[in-house]
Amino acid sequence: MNPFTPKVRAVVRREFMHRVKSKWFLFSTIGLPVLMVGLMALAAFLAVRGSEAGGDEARSMGIADPSGAVVDILVEELLSDSVLASRARDFEGLSVATAQAQLRESDYDYLLLLPEGVVDPTLEGEEEDASEATLLARANLPAGTERTVRNGLQRALLRARLRGAGLEDVDAGELLRRTSIDIVNVTETGEARSQDIYQGISFGIAFFFYMILLIYGQMIIRSILEEKQSDIVEVMVSSLRPWELMLGKIVGVGAVGLAQMGIWAAIMILAAAYGLTGGASTLAEAGIDVSAISIPWGTITLVLLFLVLGYLLYAGLFAGAGATISNEQDAQQAAMPITMMIILPFIAIQGVIQSPDAGWAVVVSLVPFFSPLVMTSRLFITSVPAWQWALSLTLLVLGVLASAWVAGRIYRVGILMKGQRPNLPEVIRWVRHG
Numbered sequence: 001m002n003p004f005t006p007k008v009r010a011v012v013r014r015e016f017m018h019r020v021k022s023k024w025f026l027f028s029t030i031g032l033p034v035l036m037v038g039l040m041a042l043a044a045f046l047a048v049r050g051s052e053a054g055g056d057e058a059r060s061m062g063i064a065d066p067s068g069a070v071v072d073i074l075v076e077e078l079l080s081d082s083v084l085a086s087r088a089r090d091f092e093g094l095s096v097a098t099a100q101a102q103l104r105e106s107d108y109d110y111l112l113l114l115p116e117g118v119v120d121p122t123l124e125g126e127e128e129d130a131s132e133a134t135l136l137a138r139a140n141l142p143a144g145t146e147r148t149v150r151n152g153l154q155r156a157l158l159r160a161r162l163r164g165a166g167l168e169d170v171d172a173g174e175l176l177r178r179t180s181i182d183i184v185n186v187t188e189t190g191e192a193r194s195q196d197i198y199q200g201i202s203f204g205i206a207f208f209f210y211m212i213l214l215i216y217g218q219m220i221i222r223s224i225l226e227e228k229q230s231d232i233v234e235v236m237v238s239s240l241r242p243w244e245l246m247l248g249k250i251v252g253v254g255a256v257g258l259a260q261m262g263i264w265a266a267i268m269i270l271a272a273a274y275g276l277t278g279g280a281s282t283l284a285e286a287g288i289d290v291s292a293i294s295i296p297w298g299t300i301t302l303v304l305l306f307l308v309l310g311y312l313l314y315a316g317l318f319a320g321a322g323a324t325i326s327n328e329q330d331a332q333q334a335a336m337p338i339t340m341m342i343i344l345p346f347i348a349i350q351g352v353i354q355s356p357d358a359g360w361a362v363v364v365s366l367v368p369f370f371s372p373l374v375m376t377s378r379l380f381i382t383s384v385p386a387w388q389w390a391l392s393l394t395l396l397v398l399g400v401l402a403s404a405w406v407a408g409r410i411y412r413v414g415i416l417m418k419g420q421r422p423n424l425p426e427v428i429r430w431v432r433h434g
Contacts, residue, residue, distance in 0.1 A: 004247075007240040011248025012255065015223065019256045029260045033267040059145065061110040062088030064099070069119045074112075074156035083110070083148060096134055103136050111136040112149065119160050199353050202377040208261075209307055209373060210346045216257045216311075217318040217338065221331050223249055224322035228418065242412040246323075250315040257311075296380075302389060303376045306396065310372025313400045314338060320407035323414030330421050345370040349377045356382040366392045368399025406431055 004012075019025055061083050065071035071087045078085040091099050091111060103111050113134040135149060227236070236245055321334040348370065352361045356378045365375040365384075371392045378384050413430040414422070422430070 004251075005244060008244045008248045008251075011240070011245055012252040015249055015252025016255045016259075019219075019253070020259065025256070025260070029263050033264050037267065059083055059109040060107060061085045061112060061149070062091060062106070062108040063112045063114065064088045064091035064094070065114045065118070066092045066116050067114070067119060070114060070153075070156050070160045073159050074152055077152040077156050078148070083145060085112075096136075099134075100136060103138060109138055110145070110149075112153075119157065198380045202353060202380040203349065205303065205307075205376055205380075206346055206349050206373045209310065209376075210342060212257055212261065213311065213314050213342050214339065216253055217314060217342075218331070218335060219256075220249060220253050220315055220318040221322035221325070221335055222328075223253060224319065224415070225325060225328065225331060228323075228326060228415065234416065242415055243408045245415070246316075246319050246408060246411045250312065250319055254311055254315060299379050302379055302393075305393065306372045306376050306379075309393075309396045309400055313368060313372070313396065313403050314342065316400070316403040316407035320410035320414070323407075323411045324417075324427060325421055326418045334421075341369050345373040349373055352377045353381060362388060366395055368396045371396050 061078075063071045063074055063085055065074075065087065075085045075087070088106075088108065088111060090106075091102065091113065094102070094113075096113060099111060099113055113136070115132065118133060133153065135146075317338050318335065321338060322331075325331055325334050345364070348364055351358075352364070352374055355361060361374065361378065364370045365378055365388070367374075375384070375389060375392045379389065409431045410427060414427075
């Protein structure tokens with residue numbers, strides 16, 4: 001028997017068109033992602049501007065180096081940057097407090113105070129701050145300038161120490177070059193998966209699904225509440241069955257969500273494509289080769305199946321909850337128990353990401369209310385045996401059917417009930433005798 005009768009399709013079409021034509025849908029679907037991309041672009045632009053040391057005008061910096069072992073090398077290291085560094089002999093040997101007072105009367109914008117033992121801290125005996133440098137600034141210090149001075153000082157110190165050891169021909173830059181570590185999980189099938197990347201993907205999908213359920217679950221409740229308050233539901237149930245009305249609302253609102261998420265995904269993919277193209281060199285330096293990332297289409301198909309079934313599972317509960325209320329004040333309270341069931345698996349995936357094959361993670365991933373998020377994370381992070389995801393999928397389908405049955409019986413009675421909100425024993429009686 002096909003559940004999508006012409007009457008159900010009519011409800012789906014009404015729910016879908018009623019929402020996609022609203023100004024809220026247009027703004028949230030088009031305006032919100034564009035606004036987010038714009039804010040990210042603005043943040044990146046401001047970060048680049050902020051990294052420039054004082055804009056087009058270079059700032060002057062004095063270097064007080066009593067030992068004289070680092071200053072020449074450091075001036076050379078900072079030549080290519082926007083800081084004009086020079087030796088400040090008048091400040092050598094002064095305390096920080098005295099240097100602060102004299103800096104205001106000098107021509108320097110910044111003053112770097114190096115201790116006597118900056119190259120070899122053992123020269124200062126047991127003094128705690130023997131190797132600690134101090135950078136004084138007459139105005140706010142841009143992050144880019146701070147990074148420039150820190151990196152330049154580290155390179156200069158290394159070169160000075162190599163010179164002291166008779167190894168001045170050694171390239172200090174090569175010694176300081178970092179090596180990234182890409183943790184790769186090799187599954188039983190021989191498939192290699194980058195742990196960091198797929199952990200991030202699994203968490204992102206879980207958060208994405210969590211937000212969908214919260215947004216569209218509330219939308220289902222309010223959709224039912226609006227019709228109950230306008231008395232239109234009495235006319236509708238006279239021409240179609242309650243379960244047809246409930247199914248139409250669930251699928252119609254879900255279609256709105258899929259359309260919206262699809263547009264969001266397209267915008268984000270385009271933004272990411274341009275961003276990755278522009279930042280390819282930066283990602284390569286960080287050890288991330290985007291072209292080498294394989295797309296596990298089989299896993300993605302399973303994940304989508306789990307997410308769709310998970311939506312149907314919770315949507316049925318939201319529909320049943322909406323049928324039990326008669327005013328806006330009760331909507332939040334009716335949704336709270338269902339929201340808590342969504343929050344629990346979202347919290348659980350924090351531990352699942354770290355230990356996807358632990359016994360408790362396997363058990364939790366089989367529970368229908370948890371499996372849409374927990375099993376999704378395990379599928380991305382580790383190689384899940386076929387019997388586990390098949391059993392989890394079977395239990396989830398049974399959970400969807402049970403949820404639809406319970407919600408349908410609540411909906412059949414509650415959709416026409418008005419007045420005081422029923423208590424739990426009364427709702428249970430609806431389920432038993434509805």
